[in-house]
Amino acid sequence: MAVYHEPVLLKESIDFLVTDVNGTYVDATFGGGGHTRELLSRLGRDGRAIGFDVDENSRGIAEDLSVSDKRFSFQNRNFSEISESLAGMKTGPVSGVLFDLGVSSFQIDHEEGFSYRRDEKLDMRLDKRLEMSAYEVVNSYKADQLADVFWKYGEESRSRALARAIVRERDRGRITTTLQLGEVIGTVCGNSPKVLSRIFQALRIEVNKELDALSAGLDAAIDSTGRGGRVAVISYHSLEDRIVKEKFRYEAATCVCPPRTIICTCGKIARLKQVTRKPIVPGQDETRLNSRARSAKLRVAEKIV
Ligand SMILES: C[S@@+](CC[C@H](N)C(=O)[O-])C[C@H]1O[C@@H](n2cnc3c(N)ncnc32)[C@H](O)[C@@H]1O
Known part of the structure; x- marks a missing residue:
């Protein structure tokens, strides 16, 4: 099989994500497992990675990986269900969650109806159970x-x-x-x-109700991450990036009272600190080799409570 998917901002995203080599991490968008493999290469013996993906095709790749590396397990579920899944697995608070949004190259090139370049049945479901x-x-x-x-x-x-x-x-x-x-x-x-x-x-x-899933997934990721852990998101278009930016900004704010309020009454507690003030974007070397990386933006925030 041709390369399933060339991971984007691979080194940068994992550098930001890993704060404890023996922590438990979630790759919310496993795809072909490029980010998960890099993550596992950085973790110690007691580290753990849990992959999520709705696509049945990711399941086979993930099952092979879980056999060769016992620190890894897979959930064929929507990332909006991270909280329930982790509760069921009794992981406790995790050390980080990574989202690499959208679709993989494999899905665009081989799954039904994603590309206008091939004549196929209109489908576009990432999750065929929809x-x-x-x-x-x-x-x-x-x-x-x-x-x-x-x-x-x-x-x-x-x-x-x-x-x-x-x-x-x-x-x-x-x-x-x-x-x-x-x-x-x-x-x-x-x-x-x-x-x-x-x-x-x-x-x-x-x-795929992608923007609703993203909002729910971000909330679940923030809830599931322990103090000092990180949520890292790679987005590919402005609608996704706006949701991530606004969520991180809201969760980092200490007050959400209306403008010109003299005394704060909202009682808001900041749960995050923004680690990347401006989004990280791929360098020229990466975009030259991988055109899909051109629109990528990485934002990272850290849980502070
Ligand atoms: C850009 S690819 C990830 C590629 C992966 N980082 C790699 O290195 O191979 C995005 C993946 O997220 C999955 N996905 C998209 N929305 C999802 C959701 N709401 N829940 C779970 N998986 C989702 C897609 O099926 C796809 O496999």
Whole structure:
């Protein structure tokens, strides 16, 4: 098999994550296990790594790794369920949680319906246990629901016209493939790779409820991490990065009273300290070798209570 996924900001993210070589760590987005392997290489005999991924394809890779390295175990679950999983495993507070968001190269290149470059059934589910795939979204959402998806998650200025064009096309018959969808997009927004990938990404975000999962996952990670432990997040687009930035900022604030309040009454307690003031981005060497790294941003925060 070709390389499953080239890990992004590998050294930087693990350098920031590991504060105790015998701690327990969570890789919330195991993928092909690149970050987990680097993490395990830094941990001592009593260190532990727990991988999460919703994708069935990650499970096989993770099972092999858990056989060869007993310090590792895997949960084929959504990272929004980290708290329940860790409670079930009785890990106690963990030393760090890493998120490397979005999709792996393997998913884009080999799993169904993620890429407009191949003609395939519209699917886009990272977790095949989900009931609603891109096919259902495209063929059953009302025009204004579709327009919202393209506007909110794709920042597409022609979102309403595109939604109407999809509904018109549906009247002639179901839209079943990526190529069919790409053609409809082309008639309204043009078919430049940039536009097509933005709209496909918007659909993917909707199908997998990626932003809701990210908010819930961050809360769970912060709750599950012990004092002095860290939460590190690599994001790939502005919607994700904004959620991470705002969550870290809120959790690091000591007061959230309205502006110009003279005496603080909110009682807010800061739970985090920001470790990276500005996001860490890959250097030129990395982006030259791995184009996917170009949009990556790493933010890290430390639990202080
Ligand atoms: C960019 S890849 C991670 C690559 C990994 N760091 C590596 O080195 O191979 C993102 C992975 O996160 C998984 N994923 C995305 N959203 C998830 C969620 N809410 N819960 C669990 N896994 C998720 C995807 O299935 C994908 O395998």
